[in-house]
Amino acid sequence: MKFIRASGIVARPLPLRFLQMLPGLLGILGGCAVGPDFSKPATSAQAGYRPAPVTLPPAGPTDPQQHLNLGGELVGQWWTLFKSHELDDTLTLAVANSPTLDTARSTLAQAQQAILVARSGYFPQADLAAGAQRERVSVSAFDSGEYATGAIFAVGPTVSYGPDLFGRVRRQVEENTALTDVQRYALAAAWLTLTGNAVNEAITSASAREQTRAVQDIIAVDRRNAELVEFERSAGKAARTDVLTAQSQLAADVALLPPLQQQLSAAHDALAILVGKTPAEWAAPRFDFDMIVLPVDVPVTLPSALVRTRPDVLAAESQLHAASAAIGVASADLYPGITLSASWTQQAPRMGPLFDSANGLWSVAAGLTAPLFHGGALKAQRQGAVDAFDAQLGVYRQTVLAAFGQVADSLKALQHDAEALAAQRAALDSAQASLALSQESYRVGAASLLDVLLSQRLYAQARLGYAKAKGQRYLDTAQLFEATGGGWQASMANDAGPAR
Structure with a gap:
């Protein structure tokens, strides 16, 4: 399976087995x-x-x-x-x-x-x-005054569920x-x-x-x-x-x-x-x-x-x-409360290759919030x-x-x-x-x-x-x-x- 590394984030297709288990997992979470x-x-x-x-x-x-x-x-x-x-x-x-x-x-x-x-x-x-967004970043580890300017375009769906x-x-x-x-x-x-x-x-x-x-x-x-x-x-x-x-x-x-x-x-x-x-x-x-x-x-x-x-x-x-x-x-x-979120983002420095499969990034996250002290x-x-x-x-x-x-x-x-x-x-x-x-x-x-x-x-x-x-x-x-x-x-x- 091919991995694409971008900005330290590993992007790969969602496992089919995880998608099949998701409905059952959500049902268990609903107490x-x-x-x-x-x-x-x-x-x-x-x-x-x-x-x-x-x-x-x-x-x-x-x-x-x-x-x-x-x-x-x-x-x-x-x-x-x-x-x-x-x-x-x-x-x-x-x-x-x-x-x-x-x-x-x-x-x-x-x-x-x-x-x-x-x-x-x-x-x-x-x-x-x-x-x-358009940004200017340093291209050298030292303060050499060398900078690069570029644009980043991103689009994609986000899903959240509590x-x-x-x-x-x-x-x-x-x-x-x-x-x-x-x-x-x-x-x-x-x-x-x-x-x-x-x-x-x-x-x-x-x-x-x-x-x-x-x-x-x-x-x-x-x-x-x-x-x-x-x-x-x-x-x-x-x-x-x-x-x-x-x-x-x-x-x-x-x-x-x-x-x-x-x-x-x-x-x-x-x-x-x-x-x-x-x-x-x-x-x-x-x-x-x-x-x-x-x-x-x-x-x-x-x-x-x-x-x-x-x-x-x-x-x-x-x-x-x-x-x-x-x-x-x-x-x-x-x-406590749990929040599940997932996103798929197409990101590229130009509009042309924005929707290429190689530019797809996804993330899945889960968060837990439990009340400890509210006076x-x-x-x-x-x-x-x-x-x-x-x-x-x-x-x-x-x-x-x-x-x-x-x-x-x-x-x-x-x-x-x-x-x-x-x-x-x-x-x-x-x-x-x-x-x-x-x-x-x-x-x-x-x-x-x-x-x-x-x-x-x-x-x-x-x-x-x-x-x-x-x-x-x-x-x-x-x-x-x-x-x-x-x-x-x-x-x-x-x-x-x-x-x-």
């Missing part, structure tokens, strides 16, 4: 990953929403009674349970045009690229180096994968918040419109009452204080109208923003309770499955996983990662507790809503019967017009209370669907990926 292996936190077997099962009572003779379907599966587009085409169309626009979802999707894509960056550590890094001896790269990939899951569940949470807000604003709009009609009826009765009292005063049958009382009542009831109108206007503007439009570009549909059906069969996620359906809980779990992997990264820094920084770094994991574990536990509490509150709210609605319905029926009796008494001359107007006012006030209770029942039903996860896994299969 096990240090640090803890993550396991999902266990849910307590006693975890539940309420000490006893919640049952929903009847909501009166005219309103449907809801039934809880514990363990029932919530459909992906959960708002379709309200059976409103206008609501479906609004939610379709919101999901398609939301800037919030676009931001979350881009953030998720960025996190996915971070995984690819981390995975690059599994592979050798190859580069191409080229250079040219075997993942203690799993640092694997833990980095694991950490970035977990952080990507955090962003995936953040996207799901943004979708759930968006759809929940849109449904809530639609229901708020319907409730405000129903309450506005009731207040307008009250104001109409107050005006008739004020006119009648003024007429009786002019006839000498009523005192000045009666007139002032009637006018004061009218002013107080008129003051109820602007807040409801503002609530309705704000709900319309909020819906426009949720669908990605300005209020001038898009007008919200006219939502009324006669076009929104209250779901009667209410699916409720089992307590044992809640931690797998709530995106905020899943995001906290993924953040905990990332903190666990960070312990492995910090642990690997306590151990305690590496151990402190690992302990800091352990402390960060413990802190994130507390965040996860608090997130789970908050999720259970939110579902428990929603279940109890539905129970109280049914009771309140039944009471308001009874009050409305009584006020309606009283009004009918007053009108009949007035017709036969047994009651005055003021008595009729008072009955009308009590009836309108009962209508207002009934509208509030009805709207709250719709809102709490939607909030229960949102609290149990909103079925985002089915609706966001393409965006957020399958649920783990």
Whole structure:
């Protein structure tokens, strides 16, 4: 075999046997990953929403009674349970045009690229180096003043590889994968918040419109009452204080109208923003309770499955996983690291013979770096990662507790809503019967017009209370669907990926 000696470096072709052994050698160098292996936190077997099962009572003779379907599966587009085409169309626009979802999707894509960056550590890094230099060297061992000037051209690839001896790269990939899951569940949470807000604003709009009609009826009765009292005063049958009382009542009831109108206007503007439009570009549909059906069969996620359906809980779990992997990264820094490198260089004093085989030089090198003394920084770094994991574990536990509490509150709210609605319905029926009796008494001359107007006012006030209770029942039903996860896994299969 021919040897070429240049500048004290021996260059010869790489032995074929060494190339055949290289993959196996790299596999041996890749040892096990240090640090803890993550396991999902266990849910307590006693975890539940309420000490006893919640049952929903009847909501009166005219309103449907809801039934809880514990363990029932919530459909992906959960708002379709309200059976409103206008609501479906609004939610379709919101999901398609939301800037919030676009931001979350881009953030998720960025996190996915971070995984690819981390995975690059599994592979050798190859580069191409080229250079040219001109130098002046002495041609005599003595200071005779004899020098030679020449140029050197060099080009060739270099390859370096750091075997993942203690799993640092694997833990980095694991950490970035977990952080990507955090962003995936953040996207799901943004979708759930968006759809929940849109449904809530639609229901708020319907409730405000129903309450506005009731207040307008009250104001109409107050005006008739004020006119009648003024007429009786002019006839000498009523005192000045009666007139002032009637006018004061009218002013107080008129003051109820602007807040409801503002609530309705704000709900319309909020819906426009949720669908990605300005209020001038898009007008919200006219939502009324006669076009929104209250779901009667209410699916409720089992307590044992809640931690797998709530995106905020899943995001906290993924953040905990990332903190666990960070312990492995910090642990690997306590151990030695090996770097392998190889290069092949074509070097010649002129460009012409640069690529001749006789001008090829190669080198193979291996380096070992082992931490000896860093002033305690590496151990402190690992302990800091352990402390960060413990802190994130507390965040996860608090997130789970908050999720259970939110579902428990929603279940109890539905129970109280049914009771309140039944009471308001009874009050409305009584006020309606009283009004009918007053009108009949007035017709036969047994009651005055003021008595009729008072009955009308009590009836309108009962209508207002009934509208509030009805709207709250719709809102709490939607909030229960949102609290149990909103079925985002089915609706966001393409965006957020399958649920783990």
